Amino acid sequence: MKKIYLVTTLILLAVTACNRDFDQPNPNNPTIASFWKSQTDAVKGINAVYSTFHRTATLYSRFLFYHGMLRSDEGYGSGGDITLNNVMSFNQTNFNEGLTAGTWQNLYIGVFRANQVLAYVPAIPMDEALKSRIIGEAKFLRGLFYFNLTLYFGRPPLVLEPSEPTDRPSNATNEEAWVQVQKDLAEAAVALPVSYTGDDVGRATRGAAYALLGKAYLQQSRYQDAANGLAWFVTGEGKGVYSLRADYQENFTASTENNSESVFEIQFRFNPNENTDDDVDETRINNTGTSIAQFYGPRGVGFSDGAARRWLVGEFEKEKTALGTRDPRLPVTLLFDSTDVRGPQFTMVYGQTFASRYGTATGESSTVWFRKQLNDNEPGRTSEGFRSPNNHRLLRYADVLLMYAEALNGIGQTAQAYPYVDMVRARAGLRPLSQVKPGMTQAQFLAQIKHERITELTGEGWRFADLQRWGDLGPELAVRDPEFTNFRKGRDEWYPIPQSDIDLNPNLTQNPNY
Template sequence: MKKIFLLTSFILMVATACDRDFDQPNPNNPTIASFWKSQNDAIKGINAVYSTFHRTATLYSRFLFYHGMLRSDEGYGSGGDITLNNVMGFNQTNYNEGLTAGTWQNLFIGIFRANQVLAYVPGIEMDEALKNRIIGEAKFMRGLFYFNLTLYFGRPPIILEPSEPTDRPVNATNEQAWAQVVKDLTEAAPALPLSYTGDDLGRATRGAAMGLLGKAFLQQNKNQEAATALAWFITGEGKGLYTLTANYQDNFKASTENNSESVFEIQFRFNPNENTDDDVDETRINNTGTSIAQFYAPRGVGFSDGGARRWLVGEFKKENTALGTRDPRLAATLLFDSTDVRGPNFTMVYGKTFASRYGTNTGESSSVWFRKQLNDNEAGRTEEGFRSPNNHRLLRYADILLMYAEALNGLGQTAQAYPFVDMVRVRAGLRPLTQARPGLSQAQFLAQIKHERITELTGETWRFADLQRWGDLGKELAARDPEFTNFEKGRNEWYPIPQSDIDLNPNLTQNPRY
């Protein structure tokens, strides 16, 4: 009888377990709603949204550099990471690959955190000015996360409330996704201050929202809307708030961060008290540096997983400065055999000459590396690591000026666009475009803008977006980037949506031709 009783009890336990609602929250864990009670909670909540930037390798620590640079014609997977090389070469067969699926998932983690701020902070009794600012920050951050999702995945679902396990959202159209980006940034801007000081330095400002808003409009080829948004910097409230730095390279050194040209930076720092030099993972080691320098640095001082294409060097050499010297932005942008114009015996690579490390080959097969993410300008630096403190300048005033000129030209106001290109060129020591190439047609001016964005912005994650916006993605780019031999129009403009998400959510559909 005892055996029968025990067996019956076991069967009843199993039957009860089968009826359990596995979506029911653990009653022993604190709930989301129980957290959002005080002003301090609101501050912690918005700080958690910013911390998504540092989450593992999938956002601004590493992968978003890959997506914007290596997937474009300016870079490629140059090391032994075959998965990286295949994905960047438009040869992806695993739609759950961490390079893409991890980026998608972590962007949605950021959106989930922003949605909590937007859902719960309005109900907290706290300083109203601070409350409005935090809400504006959350909308900016959600707009930025959706900007990346829309740019790289095309058709993300729009989720505007804290997610529940039973949610099954549908894909938005590309137009709907961009509309949400615009809505978030438009609403964020008036709630944000013009600047910050002290520990708040680096938070989203009104200029950051207006700059990203202009970029979102331009990405959709909405030139009038883009020009209106970007005019905030030229004739509006932001006039005079930003200026180009005298030294171009100051925009890429850890010692000159958050300067007059910076519109929005991803903040990184090196913490000497961290007891590891492993990759960035906020859930495990709370590393607040960035690992991109380790993966972009040349062989012998880093992994060299991402390299720059040699054609870029020639693009910089198309035009000398007004004094007849080489464009100084080349040396600040690329590390190669002749970063020092005198050649490989004078070009220094982390304390040694290029010639001593790699030989004196200066031909097309000689390696080129992106420099803006590196720390080789620091005295005594002999190698890179996983905790670079060098901020990523996501939006610079120079980019604002070139976008404004592009928008004006798109509206047929080519003559009015010249002065804003001139400002960027003169800072680099080149003759003003009004002297070098006056009277360009609208099409010629756009071609010039394409060149100017290469020489000013190479290695800053915007090249893939530029090519997508201009409709220039295609096999024809294979002449300067052989990976584009694999590019299929109507397919590779976007990544595949992770198959794991589609398996869990029958309302999601895959992107075209995947």
């Protein structure tokens, strides 16, 4: 399918030094007064919000994968980027470090762009149905930006109008921030269509809004609210809209994007005119691909800046399929000495055997890499680069089913939750839980959900959020991730707020214990 071409129009007030009148607008640049006039402007404006996903490395091109995967117990900083390694080891001393401060700042760029759409599009004379959809898209995207700000920074200021240089917003509480996320997503859900066609495929849908809303409620252990929102997929209007792909790997290859399991994808595209991950200079043709494959790629292929923990392999090996074979999701999820079950002499790494590249050592001494973001499935591929076109499946139907089961279990409907986990297990060829573990208690079922989310969702960026909502973050995780020896409860659940913002804004305070 075609992807949206995300126009990177950013509507900013510009000034010129002509006649040294620094308040005079540059007549060659659009202003707020001159821009928001037509339906075309409205479409350009919402496309600019989507384009925030690709800004440099700080959002879905790279850094948000670091935050969700490497900061959790499933991954670690494995390369020569010492700053990355220190931040992922809970050893951050520079609160203006680009890895965290840049993420904060670019998320707020997204909020700023969404706020302009929400402020100015309502007054534009245009097709009313399109106007309503664009407003819904802006609310979904602002909800997503604030979801990340709340998840990783805890107490973000709520900026809900176009920003002014004199604004000095205070921190919201964590509870207030989640309420705003929920409000935006709930309002987006009723305004968005169920699906799109043609070049609009990939825009936010009603299902995307309900899925993220359910995730936001679940993050706060609001199980009934989460169940109510996610029920849209299984008993409501969305029943039958989505389905699990028979081939699990189709969720992670560029040739099978925007398929029936996809609820929301970050749309990437290959740009042959760009060979770095720099897209800030908006006078150039921007890089709208993702650079994560280059940074996660194995040694000799990419930079190997992020790798997976070995304990994950053991998690997949806890249970055989109904036919007595290995879980088929393991070789799709992880690249390691035995991605091919026969071992390093047969495991292929970009055209060479694992053994020829890294030797025949297996076990803890052998590196494990995340595979879902890589492109090694492409024929003839020998390396990675900064311009991967492989979409990131941010929200999948399998995730929705597991969240719904978790929500039902949370409200005491454990027996009713079994079928939704079994749908995910059946695709992997595993026997139904009702056969292997009937009659689980609420606590036992939650423990099983934790296992199921590892085997289904490892390497997709949700592990840190999972650990945070379960209250499982802490030094006790050091038994499988030594970096958690440094974890300080009451501090490291969130990143520090950038010190540069605090220095400029007397109403902004630092997160606890930093």
